[in-house]
Amino acid sequence: MTTLLTVVAFGTAFWLVVVGAYGILRSDDLVHAVVSLSVAQSGTYILLLAVGYQRDATIPILGAGGAGSTPIVDPVVQAMTLTDVVVSATVTALLLALTVQIAKRHGTVDPDALRELRG
Amino acid sequence: MSPRVRLVLFLLGAAGFLTTGVLAVLGAPPVGTDVHPYRDAAVAGALAHATANVVSTVNYDQRALDTLGEETILLASVTAAVALLRPADDERVDVPPPDVVRSRSPATRLAGWLLLPATLLVGLDVVLHGHLTPGGGFQGGVVLATAVHLLYLAGSFAALERLRPRRWAPVAEPVGALGFVGLGVAGSVAGVGFLGGVLPFGTLGDPLSSPTVILLNVAVGIGVGFGLVVLVAQFLRQEVLVR
Numbered sequence: 001m002t003t004l005l006t007v008v009a010f011g012t013a014f015w016l017v018v019v020g021a022y023g024i025l026r027s028d029d030l031v032h033a034v035v036s037l038s039v040a041q042s043g044t045y046i047l048l049l050a051v052g053y054q055r056d057a058t059i060p061i062l063g064a065g066g067a068g069s070t071p072i073v074d075p076v077v078q079a080m081t082l083t084d085v086v087v088s089a090t091v092t093a094l095l096l097a098l099t100v101q102i103a104k105r106h107g108t109v110d111p112d113a114l115r116e117l118r119g
Numbered sequence: 120m121s122p123r124v125r126l127v128l129f130l131l132g133a134a135g136f137l138t139t140g141v142l143a144v145l146g147a148p149p150v151g152t153d154v155h156p157y158r159d160a161a162v163a164g165a166l167a168h169a170t171a172n173v174v175s176t177v178n179y180d181q182r183a184l185d186t187l188g189e190e191t192i193l194l195a196s197v198t199a200a201v202a203l204l205r206p207a208d209d210e211r212v213d214v215p216p217p218d219v220v221r222s223r224s225p226a227t228r229l230a231g232w233l234l235l236p237a238t239l240l241v242g243l244d245v246v247l248h249g250h251l252t253p254g255g256g257f258q259g260g261v262v263l264a265t266a267v268h269l270l271y272l273a274g275s276f277a278a279l280e281r282l283r284p285r286r287w288a289p290v291a292e293p294v295g296a297l298g299f300v301g302l303g304v305a306g307s308v309a310g311v312g313f314l315g316g317v318l319p320f321g322t323l324g325d326p327l328s329s330p331t332v333i334l335l336n337v338a339v340g341i342g343v344g345f346g347l348v349v350l351v352a353q354f355l356r357q358e359v360l361v362r
């Protein structure tokens with residue numbers, strides 16, 4: 001059972017990273033590429049949360065649900081996941097702003113059509 | 120680079136990534152075991168500083184310096200996105216369109232106006248209780264910024280432009296980051312180290328326990344809330360006003 005959980009959790013994490021990278025590779029639209037990057041990043045959330053998971057453990061809030069005797073899941077990786085989500089969201093916003101400018105300047109958001117250098 | 124070469128390069132990289140990944144997993148403890156040394160250390164630190172939410176004590180006490188870095192990343196990317204979305208010289212900015220409130224259905228408007236105060240309250244609650252329950256400055260800040268944008272869904276773009284604190288929101292966002300640094304320096308001055316808790320920790324589970332975590336959550340909530348308002352405002356203006 002533990003082996004199955006390990007395979008599913010880590011397998012999902014690695015699969016999301018690879019499939020997100022493949023999405024960027026095959027992308028013919030920069031918005032699609034930005035979303036693919038978010039998919040790849042969500043693999044890291046699964047990885048972090050899987051590392052911190054403990055069977056039958058409760059939430060990392062002390063004093064709730066009788067924590068003290070009940071073990072809690074690892075809060076350190078949850079804090080890292082929170083950081084990860086925030087950074088991912090801000091990077092997405094920045095990349096989408098870049099996409100808006102590229103669409104205005106070049107009239108296309110197809111990365112393969114953006115070959116020329118300007119200026 | 121031809122698509123075929125690109126695909127071959129990707130497959131090589133993916134194979135390498137998956138191989139190292141499998142090797143790493145084989146050497147790691149399986150998912151769900153009770154071996155969590157970082158958890159044990161973090162819980163001891165949370166108990167010592169009377170912070171019930173252990174995730175918050177990691178983010179705002181034990182590794183608060185990392186959160187300062189995160190807040191700086193947020194500030195930098197909002198600034199960069201706003202700079203990118205400025206109207207260019209060859210573009211013009213329309214005057215805001217007249218109120219188009221009537222184009223929204225009455226049900227949408229009612230739901231929006233009812234949800235606006237409720238969402239503001241939930242956002243404040245999430246920010247101010249981040250040391251006790253799941254939540255904190257990042258999550259609550261996002262909820263607060265969402266509340267402001269209910270004005271656009273329920274009212275109109277003109278209503279949002281009038282009521283949104285656009286003039287001082289770009290100033291308020293760095294104030295959040297500055298507040299974070301200020302609390303850090305206060306720790307240095309008091310001799311407990313940069314971002315160390317200056318104020319007494321209180322008792323675990325008390326609404327006013329771990330006051331430094333509360334203040335840092337408020338600083339982050341201000342930074343995230345106004346940062347998001349500025350960001351969405353810029354995207355919306357680009358869509359509605361810039362021609």
